[in-house]
Amino acid sequence: MENRKCKGMRDFLPDDMVRFRHIEDVFRACCCKYDYREVRTPTLEYLHLFTAVGTLTPSMLGKVYSFLDWDGWSGERVVLRPDGTIPVARLYVENLSEYEQAKLFYVSNSFVFEGTGRKDRERWQCGAEFIGGVKLVADAEAISLAVEVLSRLGLSDVRLQLSHAGLVKALIMELDLGTGEEAKVTARILDGDWEALSEAKSTRDDLDRFLSPLLNLKGKSGSFLRNVRALSAAASASFKSSLDDFIGIATLLDDLDCDYEIDITAIRSFEYYTGVCFRLLCDGETIGGGGRYDDLITLMSEKTARACGFALYIDPIMRLLSYEGGEGSRVLIVGEQPVPETIRLCFTLAQSLRDMDCVATVDFQRRETSGYRWVVSVSGEGVPRFAVTNLERKEQRNVSSAAAVVSIVSG
Amino acid sequence: MRYPSDSVRLALPKGRLLSPTAELLNGIGLSFEEYDSGARRYRLQSPRYPFLSAKVLQERDVCVQVAVGNYDLGICGSDWIEELQAGYPASTLVKLLGFDYGEGSLYLVAGCHSGISDVSDLASRPSAWRIVSEYANLAQALASKLRLRSYRVFPVWGASAAYLPEDADLAVLWARNEKEIESQGLCALMELFPVQAFLIANQNHLEKRDVSPILDCFGPCTVSKRRDVLAGGLSVAARPAVSSPRGQEKVVRLALPDGHQKAPTSQFLERAGLKIEGYAGKTLERCLSADIRWMSIKVIRPQDMPLHVANGHFDLAITGRDWLLEHLYRFPSSPVTELLDLGFGKVKIVAALAEETPAATIDDLRGLVQTGTLSPLRVASEYVSIADKYLRDNHISSYKLIPTWGASEAFLPEDADLLIDNTQTGKTLAEHDLRVIDVLLRSSACLVGNTHSIGSPDKRERMESVVTMLQRGLE
Numbered sequence: 053m054e055n056r057k058c059k060g061m062r063d064f065l066p067d068d069m070v071r072f073r074h075i076e077d078v079f080r081a082c083c084c085k086y087d088y089r090e091v092r093t094p095t096l097e098y099l100h101l102f103t104a105v106g107t108l109t110p111s112m113l114g115k116v117y118s119f120l121d122w123d124g125w126s127g128e129r130v131v132l133r134p135d136g137t138i139p140v141a142r143l144y145v146e147n148l149s150e151y152e153q154a155k156l157f158y159v160s161n162s163f164v165f166e167g168t169g170r171k172d173r174e175r176w177q178c179g180a181e182f183i184g185g186v187k188l189v190a191d192a193e194a195i196s197l198a199v200e201v202l203s204r205l206g207l208s209d210v211r212l213q214l215s216h217a218g219l220v221k222a223l224i225m226e227l228d229l230g231t232g233e234e235a236k237v238t239a240r241i242l243d244g245d246w247e248a249l250s251e252a253k254s255t256r257d258d259l260d261r262f263l264s265p266l267l268n269l270k271g272k273s274g275s276f277l278r279n280v281r282a283l284s285a286a287a288s289a290s291f292k293s294s295l296d297d298f299i300g301i302a303t304l305l306d307d308l309d310c311d312y313e314i315d316i317t318a319i320r321s322f323e324y325y326t327g328v329c330f331r332l333l334c335d336g337e338t339i340g341g342g343g344r345y346d347d348l349i350t351l352m353s354e355k356t357a358r359a360c361g362f363a364l365y366i367d368p369i370m371r372l373l374s375y376e377g378g379e380g381s382r383v384l385i386v387g388e389q390p391v392p393e394t395i396r397l398c399f400t401l402a403q404s405l406r407d408m409d410c411v412a413t414v415d416f417q418r419r420e421t422s423g424y425r426w427v428v429s430v431s432g433e434g435v436p437r438f439a440v441t442n443l444e445r446k447e448q449r450n451v452s453s454a455a456a457v458v459s460i461v462s463g
Numbered sequence: 464m465r466y467p468s469d470s471v472r473l474a475l476p477k478g479r480l481l482s483p484t485a486e487l488l489n490g491i492g493l494s495f496e497e498y499d500s501g502a503r504r505y506r507l508q509s510p511r512y513p514f515l516s517a518k519v520l521q522e523r524d525v526c527v528q529v530a531v532g533n534y535d536l537g538i539c540g541s542d543w544i545e546e547l548q549a550g551y552p553a554s555t556l557v558k559l560l561g562f563d564y565g566e567g568s569l570y571l572v573a574g575c576h577s578g579i580s581d582v583s584d585l586a587s588r589p590s591a592w593r594i595v596s597e598y599a600n601l602a603q604a605l606a607s608k609l610r611l612r613s614y615r616v617f618p619v620w621g622a623s624a625a626y627l628p629e630d631a632d633l634a635v636l637w638a639r640n641e642k643e644i645e646s647q648g649l650c651a652l653m654e655l656f657p658v659q660a661f662l663i664a665n666q667n668h669l670e671k672r673d674v675s676p677i678l679d680c681f682g683p684c685t686v687s688k689r690r691d692v693l694a695g696g697l698s699v700a701a702r703p704a705v706s707s708p709r710g711q712e713k714v715v716r717l718a719l720p721d722g723h724q725k726a727p728t729s730q731f732l733e734r735a736g737l738k739i740e741g742y743a744g745k746t747l748e749r750c751l752s753a754d755i756r757w758m759s760i761k762v763i764r765p766q767d768m769p770l771h772v773a774n775g776h777f778d779l780a781i782t783g784r785d786w787l788l789e790h791l792y793r794f795p796s797s798p799v800t801e802l803l804d805l806g807f808g809k810v811k812i813v814a815a816l817a818e819e820t821p822a823a824t825i826d827d828l829r830g831l832v833q834t835g836t837l838s839p840l841r842v843a844s845e846y847v848s849i850a851d852k853y854l855r856d857n858h859i860s861s862y863k864l865i866p867t868w869g870a871s872e873a874f875l876p877e878d879a880d881l882l883i884d885n886t887q888t889g890k891t892l893a894e895h896d897l898r899v900i901d902v903l904l905r906s907s908a909c910l911v912g913n914t915h916s917i918g919s920p921d922k923r924e925r926m927e928s929v930v931t932m933l934q935r936g937l938e
Contacts, residue, residue, distance in 0.1 A: 103606070103611065104613075110610070125770060125773045125790070126773070126774055127615030127774070
């Protein structure tokens, strides 16, 4: 019988898991040092959590795995978690809202349908959410944390791109398109089609002065945004307010010597974002992103809470990572015959080695020794009973006790 | 039996599109004998092309059958195509040609006195909208597009309009025009798209198999443009907000079946002494009144009753045990239960195979699946949950369930290997050369009730008096 995994799903093999765990470990260690605490949300959530305006984009909603579960007689659909941030916001509202501030991180999968089945439909991410932090400071901290994780993972040439969801939304309003047309342009931009903005902007010539540089240039510092500010005298108060906010975070990052590129087209599917957004790229691949979402908590509860966060995408990072793992001292214990006395000797020796933090495997089939640093041959009779071989140095020593083997292996 | 690979298979619609489709086929030289409104044959052979065969199916089945690859080509209405594609965007169904016939449109409707005047009202209100529809996938997609904050979609087999306004707030339904909608006391909030007939194809077959002689015949056909699905918006004049009649806590709400079960149910109620005006008549009235002041009655599909009883839209309903179990197998925690076996409408739910299939029992069939002779097993059924449970319980390790909407016996042997269906005498199955290998359950009409309603002090006594009254019909 043919067993096949589901289309768009992925098996993680041992080598994959070594890299996966390494990313997770580095991320977890960094988060803990920044005083974030780990949470885990369930794989299944109610669909309505994601359907309101300001949560997921219509395009994303069209790709969720939603269904009626065994308890679905009431028509309440559930969904395989399509996003990491919204469930954490729900977790905060339900469990932690008495705290004004919560710094939370998670490692989880999310499920997004993709038509061809050639790309992953289950995606893994490491995410951190800073709820209730002071604006700008929290944004800068989130960006610093994301960049530090990638740096500790050894990824070089990581590019940080900045945009601002509030500014983009104000920009669309600025075009004065009318409700129907505005919704269409917004939907196209949320899907990453920034041509929509270029096509629509011709309707108001006076906007071109600041729209063109914003759309076509890539600023490298807060000065670029201050230049745009100077060109946007005709812009609305909401546009200027968002731009000032953007200038604030850019200036702070300048002060922190953080390199970045201002590209307002760097974001997509930013429905719940309200402020500065960022994207991280390496070797042409998007490996992370995040931003400020001040309205999401309010949408779910009466509570007002500013928040920002980010996610690092584990799947592309795994492809970019060359990490193979530190194997430590791996010991293969080869028994001569599977007779009770030899088995007992092998098991005792293996346990002693494991107690010394070695990786020990007992084997009676004389299998392949590659990947091991030590091979210990154990005979049931005679003295000495243990032949200890260092495969790296190609040296062999014969000893008569398990304690002597442990002493040699543990150095 | 599977079709030879060099044959071309066409799925043709029954019902509303049958006559214009027959006319179209006659006009382009692709006529089939006995494909007309009086025909009872399912399997047709082209007199012009020996390699072309056709099967007459429910429109909804045409889409599914072409999508799963049992047919190369098919003709059906755009409503069912969009419904399938809304639920399964990666399906291998492609639309080739739109024809200049078809009828009516799909609408989003609300009750006339619901106070909903425009689709824009829907997203702005915090209501948990109850949407009823035969087009459950399109209803989901529409709710998502309209950014409804909270909503529930109740899929039904039919009679969507009957649920408004008491049992649902909105419906996505097909209607000839707005006048027809208004005549049912409803108002159209939005026209989703006009329904027109399409020639559809299985994408994989289109890429690999030569169906050009048949497509050539369709060359001279008029090709129509259609509006985008969900693109249109139709606002209607604001109406005064009137409170919904949801608050009638003490009224006992009874659902009675339409279709085949209507006549025996009517006779039974008469025996029991429950007088219901208009139910026994030939014209179908959806809202009825009884000689009991505190009872309200609606006539809906028996298949839909357990779901709506569970959700408290009805307190009691007369349906078949088969449909109750179909519901409970899908939703084990559902608050609906059988209160009384009414004894009439007896059927057996059976597993049947084509005569030529070399299996006498489900164990034999498991063997055929395990050896790869019939793997995956294609199972056609109106009872998807009952079939699913039966196959799981019998450890059939690889199967595909093909949901059907009537005349399921026509699917074997070409389009399915196993049929799970109801039968009274077994005569229809035998006429189609099908052999029963197992009886899954025996069903008859029963009174079902909502367990929460039964526990309610307001209703318990009244519901018990209905049960007592119906028990008289059994004597």
